[in-house]
Amino acid sequence: MRLSLRFLFLLAACGVALGCRREERDYRPGMPFISAPRFADYDESAYSVSEGKRLFQAFNCNGCHSLGGGGMGPALMDDAWIYGYEPEQIFETISHGRPNGMPAFGGPEGATPGVTVAGTVPKYQRWQLAAYVRSLSGLVPRNAAPSRSDHMKNKPPENEQDPQSPVVAPPPPEMPK
Amino acid sequence: MTRWLPFAVVVAAAGCAVPQRQSALDPAGVQAGRIHGLWDLYLWVCVAVYVLAMAVLMAAIVRRTRAGASDAPVTEPPVNRELRMGVVVAACVGVTAVILFVFLISDFVTGNRINALTDPAAQTVIVTGHQWWWEVQYQDATPSNIVTCANEIHVPVGRTIHFELQAADVIHSFWVPNLHGKTDLIPGHTTHTFVRADQPGEYWGQCAEFCGFQHANMRFVLVAEPEEDFQHWLAAQRPPAAEPTTESQKKGQTVFLTRSYVLCHTITGTPAASRVGPDLTHVGSRPRLGAGTLPNTRGNLAGWVSDPHGVKPGVRMPPNPLEPDELRALLDYLENLK
Numbered sequence: 001m002r003l004s005l006r007f008l009f010l011l012a013a014c015g016v017a018l019g020c021r022r023e024e025r026d027y028r029p030g031m032p033f034i035s036a037p038r039f040a041d042y043d044e045s046a047y048s049v050s051e052g053k054r055l056f057q058a059f060n061c062n063g064c065h066s067l068g069g070g071g072m073g074p075a076l077m078d079d080a081w082i083y084g085y086e087p088e089q090i091f092e093t094i095s096h097g098r099p100n101g102m103p104a105f106g107g108p109e110g111a112t113p114g115v116t117v118a119g120t121v122p123k124y125q126r127w128q129l130a131a132y133v134r135s136l137s138g139l140v141p142r143n144a145a146p147s148r149s150d151h152m153k154n155k156p157p158e159n160e161q162d163p164q165s166p167v168v169a170p171p172p173p174e175m176p177k
Numbered sequence: 178m179t180r181w182l183p184f185a186v187v188v189a190a191a192g193c194a195v196p197q198r199q200s201a202l203d204p205a206g207v208q209a210g211r212i213h214g215l216w217d218l219y220l221w222v223c224v225a226v227y228v229l230a231m232a233v234l235m236a237a238i239v240r241r242t243r244a245g246a247s248d249a250p251v252t253e254p255p256v257n258r259e260l261r262m263g264v265v266v267a268a269c270v271g272v273t274a275v276i277l278f279v280f281l282i283s284d285f286v287t288g289n290r291i292n293a294l295t296d297p298a299a300q301t302v303i304v305t306g307h308q309w310w311w312e313v314q315y316q317d318a319t320p321s322n323i324v325t326c327a328n329e330i331h332v333p334v335g336r337t338i339h340f341e342l343q344a345a346d347v348i349h350s351f352w353v354p355n356l357h358g359k360t361d362l363i364p365g366h367t368t369h370t371f372v373r374a375d376q377p378g379e380y381w382g383q384c385a386e387f388c389g390f391q392h393a394n395m396r397f398v399l400v401a402e403p404e405e406d407f408q409h410w411l412a413a414q415r416p417p418a419a420e421p422t423t424e425s426q427k428k429g430q431t432v433f434l435t436r437s438y439v440l441c442h443t444i445t446g447t448p449a450a451s452r453v454g455p456d457l458t459h460v461g462s463r464p465r466l467g468a469g470t471l472p473n474t475r476g477n478l479a480g481w482v483s484d485p486h487g488v489k490p491g492v493r494m495p496p497n498p499l500e501p502d503e504l505r506a507l508l509d510y511l512e513n514l515k
Contacts, residue, residue, distance in 0.1 A: 018305075019330075054493075058440075058441070058453045059440060085375065108435070117440075118434055118435070118439045118440075118449075119434065119435060119437055119440040120435065120436055120437050120440075120449050121438035121440065122437050122495040122497070123497075125495060150364070150365075155355060165184060
């Protein structure tokens with residue numbers, strides 16, 4: 001082989017070797033000795049966001065939020081956030097609930113008295129759910145957001161969602177006692 | 178002689194607890210028997226052809242070597258030689274064509290025969306493939322007799338069972354090598370297969386279509402047993418879960434209902450009614466855990482409920498670090514669910 005061709009081949013081989021850096025996936029999530037996560041670990045990990053999508057369906061978040069369009073609960077794919085759009089705030093919403101009916105998935109008693117969920121969603125799964133909720137309004141990097149779903153299309157896929165600049169919306173009026 | 182008897186009984190019983198050799202070459206049903214027959218035909222015909230071809234090749238090499246590498250002219254006239262070679266080649270091509278037609282027709286006939294085992298009155302079992310476990314539901318005209326279990330199928334010997342196959346997420350494939358071929362489970366589409374076991378025994382089933390990280394550990398046990406044993410088992414699966422009686426079991430039930438287990442599993446008779454994960458109503462009497470990954474012993478159950486990713490990395494079930502007394506109580510509760 002000519003020298004220039006050999007050089008090109010070597011360069012290409014180096015490029016391939018450096019590009020083979022697979023995302024590190026934690027197969028023992030939630031064990032006590034794992035250090036506190038960084039939010040970017042979840043927001044920028046396609047695996048975490050797609051796990052959040054799976055859990056969103058498995059834990060029936062669709063029952064009130066129906067794929068981000070809302071219903072009994074507020075819409076999640078718009079720009080209006082009542083209780084905050086930062087990952088920690090969404091995590092807090094999921095863990096301890098909110099007034100007017102959001103249950104607490106992190107423990108027995110939540111912000112709405114009488115609205116409880118039996119059982120506890122593990123912490124790392126609540127972070128994954130928070131990451132997915134952010135992806136519903138386009139707030140996670142596009143290459144981490146999930147693509148089109150297998151079921152009937154009723155909204156753009158998350159990785160085609162235009163980023164909605166979040167604004168804090170006023171909370172809804174208190175539920176009548 | 179009597180000294181060896183208990184030992185022999187234990188060994189025989191242990192052998193009965195382990196499913197017999199999982200192999201398509203070990204048929205225990207009429208369909209697998211036909212597939213095995215076809216395989217035999219193909220094998221021996223191909224062996225004969227191979228041996229013949231090699232023999233002719235060896236003969237040609239040996240003859241040429243014996244004749245020496247001499248450049249002595251060939252005495253036979255070229256036309257005769259060409260004709261002779263032409264006849265031989267034509268004959269071989271003809272024999273090959275005949276063999277291929279024999280293969281084609283036997284394959285077609287076998288395929289027809291193994292799919293002809295339909296029975297409109299067969300017991301219907303809906304098998305749904307999930308990543309990476311099997312949901313099994315025995316249908317019945319009376320809704321309260323419908324039985325849902327997981328990773329374990331019982332069939333009566335000699336009776337055809339109709340499997341309705343569905344998939345919850347990706348394509349899987351239902352395969353019990355000892356009994357039948359593979360039938361795919363395709364999401365959004367119901368496929369059907371009819372299976373009949375002709376010999377009693379325990380047979381391994383396997384997912385035969387790559388479905389993700391733990392495809393290799395997506396197995397199930399199919400138990401073929403006499404009719405009354407099958408009815409007995411089915412009747413034992415119908416009642417709701419056994420109530421906890423001891424203090425430890427009651428605490429175990431509380432642990433189950435306040436941790437993440439309740440969010441994904443069903444135990445009939447309790448508030449746990451989710452269908453994301455396998456039904457655990459009678460988990461204490463299952464032979465294996467984790468879709469065939471582990472034998473169902475107390476130690477394995479402890480490892481599975483606290484750290485399933487240590488056994489089956491990537492599985493959907495999250496780890497649940499438990500305090501020792503909570504773990505003991507949970508094990509007591511789950512072992513009681515027979």
